[in-house]
Every structure is written in C-alpha cells, then in structure tokens.
Amino acid sequence: MSRPATLGQLRESGWESRPVKEEVRRNAIDRIRAGEPLFPGVLGYEDTVLPQLENALLAGHDIIFLGERGQAKTRMIRSLIGLLDEWMPIVAGSEINDDPYHPVSRHARDLVDEKGDDTPIEWVHRDHRFGEKLATPDTSIADLIGEVDPIKVAEGRYLSDELTLHYGLVPRTNRGIFAINELPDLAERIQVGLLNVLEERDVQVRGYKIRLPLDLMLVASANPDDYTNRGRIITPLKDRFGSQIRTHYPLDVETEIAIAEQEARPLEAPGLSTNLPDYLAELVATLSQLARQSPHVNQRSGVSVRLTVANTETLLANAARRALRLGERDVVPRISDLEALVASTMGKVELETLEEGRDEIVVENLLKAATLSVFKERVGVAKLGDLLAAFEEGRVVHAGEDVPSSAYAELLSEVPALREPVQSLTGDDESPAAVAAAVEFLLEGLHLSKRLNKDAVGGRATYRGRG
Numbered sequence: 001m002s003r004p005a006t007l008g009q010l011r012e013s014g015w016e017s018r019p020v021k022e023e024v025r026r027n028a029i030d031r032i033r034a035g036e037p038l039f040p041g042v043l044g045y046e047d048t049v050l051p052q053l054e055n056a057l058l059a060g061h062d063i064i065f066l067g068e069r070g071q072a073k074t075r076m077i078r079s080l081i082g083l084l085d086e087w088m089p090i091v092a093g094s095e096i097n098d099d100p101y102h103p104v105s106r107h108a109r110d111l112v113d114e115k116g117d118d119t120p121i122e123w124v125h126r127d128h129r130f131g132e133k134l135a136t137p138d139t140s141i142a143d144l145i146g147e148v149d150p151i152k153v154a155e156g157r158y159l160s161d162e163l164t165l166h167y168g169l170v171p172r173t174n175r176g177i178f179a180i181n182e183l184p185d186l187a188e189r190i191q192v193g194l195l196n197v198l199e200e201r202d203v204q205v206r207g208y209k210i211r212l213p214l215d216l217m218l219v220a221s222a223n224p225d226d227y228t229n230r231g232r233i234i235t236p237l238k239d240r241f242g243s244q245i246r247t248h249y250p251l252d253v254e255t256e257i258a259i260a261e262q263e264a265r266p267l268e269a270p271g272l273s274t275n276l277p278d279y280l281a282e283l284v285a286t287l288s289q290l291a292r293q294s295p296h297v298n299q300r301s302g303v304s305v306r307l308t309v310a311n312t313e314t315l316l317a318n319a320a321r322r323a324l325r326l327g328e329r330d331v332v333p334r335i336s337d338l339e340a341l342v343a344s345t346m347g348k349v350e351l352e353t354l355e356e357g358r359d360e361i362v363v364e365n366l367l368k369a370a371t372l373s374v375f376k377e378r379v380g381v382a383k384l385g386d387l388l389a390a391f392e393e394g395r396v397v398h399a400g401e402d403v404p405s406s407a408y409a410e411l412l413s414e415v416p417a418l419r420e421p422v423q424s425l426t427g428d429d430e431s432p433a434a435v436a437a438a439v440e441f442l443l444e445g446l447h448l449s450k451r452l453n454k455d456a457v458g459g460r461a462t463y464r465g466r467g
Contacts, residue, residue: 003087007100008117010089017101020084020175020217021060027083028057039079041262042072044255045247049076052245057083061242062218064183064233070304071247073221077132077179080219084126088175092120095167096174096214097129104174104213105167129176131169135186141193144168170194174214183220184233191234199240249292250305256285259305264312267320267331274316274331277437279378279425284311287341287370291349296362298350307348314344322401323433330433335440336401336459338367368448375445379421384442386417388451391465399440400460405432408439418442 004010018026031038038054039045045053053076056063065073091098091108098108100121112119133139141147146168170178180186186194218240222233250256260281267274288311291303318340319333345363381388395415399408409432412419418439425438443463447454455462 003121003123004089005121006117007112007115007119007121010100010121011117015089017099020177020215023085024080024083024177024217025058025060027085028054031083038083039076042076042079043259043262044250044252045072048251049245049247052243056243056245059242062240063220063243063245064241065219065221065245065247066224067221067247068223068249068302068304070302070306071249073247074181077177077181077219077221078130080177080217081126081130084129084176086126087123088126088129089121090124090175092122094122096171096212097124097176099175099215129173131173131176131178132181133169133179134181135183137185137187139186139190141190142168144170144190145193146171170216171212171214173216174212175216177217177219180218180220183222188232188234191237195234195237195240199236249303250289253282253285253289256288256305256308257281260285260308260312263305263309264316267313267316269320271329272320272323272331273329274320275429275434276312276316276333277425277434277441279374279441280315280333280437281312282378283338283370283374284308284315284341286373287311287345287366290366290369290373291345294362294366296352298352301350303349307345310344310348311341314340326402326404328405328433330405330431332405332431332433332437334399334401334437335371335444336399336461338371339459341367371441371444372448375441375448378425379442379445381446381449381451384417384421384446384451387415387421387442388446388465390415390417391452391463394465397439397443397463398460399443399463400458402460403436405436408432408436411439 004013004015028038032054038057039050042050053063065076067073088097089100091100091103091111093111094103094105094108096105098104100112100119103109103112133144146165148164148166183191220241250259285308288303288305288308291297291307292299297303315333315337316331318337320331322334322337323329323331342360342363345366346359351359351362397411412422412435421442422435422438425441426434443452444454446452447463451466452463453466455464
C-alpha cells in the first residue's frame, strides 16, 4: 500500500499525530478487547505481573521492572514494540524521528519552513522505534543525550549552531520506547542528565542550551539487590516512574516445564529420534524449584529459569551422546544421565559453601531430592511391593550409561513385577529406550526411599535388595 510522501499528502490522508503513550494505550485496548495476549511467550504471569503491566500501559505510565535475573523483564520490555503502530511518518532525513506536524530538530524545522506542504516524508517501522541501553558505570551523557560533532565544527559551523550536535540514544528514540537495563548501575550524575531530558525537556551540551521536547515512553529494569544496596536510583528519577512492577520466578512446576519446553533448543540430528519423558521433565523443573528454597544456594543472586532450560538441553545432549556410543536411534534420557546436570547447574547458581569440593555434593543432593519428590508423586513405594519382593529373593540389576536399552526391555520378561509400573510411566511408548528410562527411574526411586541398596562407580550402578 502506498503511503503519503509529502507533508501535504499526509494532511490529506487524515493521519493524526498521537503521543507514543497514547498510541501504546490504544493498541493495548484493541488487543485486550479482542482477547489477544499483550505479551506472547511470557508464561506464569497471567494472574500476577500482567494485570499490573496492563494497568500501567492503560494509565500511560513509565515503568520499572524490579526482579531477579531470568524473570522475563527484558522480554516484556522488548515485546512493548508490538504495541506501537506498524508505520510512523517522520520528516525525511531526521535523526530524531521528527513529527511532521511538530518538528523538533533544527534540520526538520528548517526543512518544513522552506518547503511547506512539499516537505518530503519518510516512514519508520515500529522495530526501529525502540532504543535500549545497558547501564554501566562508564555510560556518559554523550551516549544518552548527545555531544558536539567535531567534524561538523571543522566544516565551519559555530559551536553555538544546533546543527553541530550529534544526538545520543535518547533523542534518537524520540516518539518511541527507550529502555534502560540495570538502571541502578547508571552513575547518579548521568541519571540527573536523563531526568533533565525527560522532565525539564532541555539539556546543556558544551555550554549552550537546546530544547528537546521529546515524546518518549521510558521503561527500565533493576535487580532488587542492586536497587536497595549496590546502586540507587535518585529520588527525582524514581518519582518519574508511574508504576513499579515486581516480577517473580515460576510459582509451580507446571509453569517451569512449559517455559523449558518453549525455550529449550531442540536436539535434532540425522538418524536420531529424541523424546523427554514427562516425569524427567518434571524432575528437571523440580530441581530448580528446590534450589530456590535451598539454604545452600544464594537466594539474593536468584535461580533463573535459564537453569531449567540449560539442564533440559544438557540432559538430552548426554542421552544423545550415550545413544550414539551404544548405536541406538531413540534418544530418551535416563537417571544415569542426571550426572551431566552437575556441570550445567554449577554455572547457573551461586552456592553458599565454604568447603572446597562441597559444591558438587550440594548439586547432587538437590538432584536426589528432586528425583525422590517426583518418584513419590508419580509412583510411590506402596505400589511396588511385588517388585521389592523380587529383589528380596536375590534379584540384582545393573544399570548405567554403558547398558543398552535392549537389556532393560529383556528385564521386563525376567521380572514381571516391573511391567505394570513401567507401563504407567511410559504410557503407549513401548520402545526399549523409553522402558530403560522408566526402569532406572523406578530403581533410583526405591533406592532413595531406602528400599534398595545401590553400588555406584562412575556412570555404572548396581541395585540389589537390602537383605
């Protein structure tokens, strides 16, 4: 569809100029009315964070998200782009997205004065109306607001000429959304400069003052620890935010699993078929939930959902490596693959241990606790009386990454008591790989319930009765 190319055509088209917050509000209203999600892909916030966020958008507030790492703060901020109009007209050649009806920069004002209704118009897509800056101690006023361009001065312009100014990130996001991540890390003197632009609408650059009546929606994120201790937001800037929204980690295992399924990269390779049993997906999610309650984990640092995602990917990767070595096509993780999660977990949590070598023990204990929790919920010892009787009669089972799936499948015919509980875990999947995963889960659950003895060396284990 052709769009107006001049200021005169723009007026004839009936296009109306709206402040960016009004634009966001109207588009949010349309989505809410249509029952469409404002933030697709953000899970677990339906009854907590999203209602507050919708209120803030409808109220036209600037927003600060307060929460630990890995709580979708940046995802929600970037998703705000979808609430802008798809296309927006600007004065051609404008560096700060000048409104054709209300030009701000010297370039745009001069062009409109010179050409009037023949002023050329360009159209900017909403993807280019978003600016983002990670606050760091070395961030300067020049980065955010602007600086005199020495090249333009060398060309013969005077320092007092507004055309010598090279605009920073904030002015270049005029009529859009500007986001600052980790706001407390921004030096206080820089926060003051930001406040001038957003509140007073003017800023001094190299000794002369220019007026920038910018139209912005300001969004920021902060970690609670930084927010209250390491850094601080100056009171006038803090007062600028109309809404402070507290984010949180998934409140239940089901949400944690859904996020992992959405975010984890699929393991795809020629000749391999991958499947993660739901009880093992629950085990990985439960590990993260338990870590958020553990006194051995630094809770101020937080336990991100990225832990669940990384562990899911690692579990499938280790299962694929084992399957490749055994010459198997079906990739189904087992309990013996959980050892690989120590590496992916250690890099995602900060442990409160002083003794050297205790870190891995803490993670291993969390894995055992997660396994036992899922076992009790899914199966329980009460249903495995016949299986325990087989072990009391002297049955010994060898398990581990070097045991092929076919060996576990043969075990079902040798130990009939295994068949029913295995089928309850695998459902309709009777493949040897799925059976192997279920058998190891049952045996490990009985061991952690103190009903079976286990001798483990490396990646191999032997289960036997306690008699």
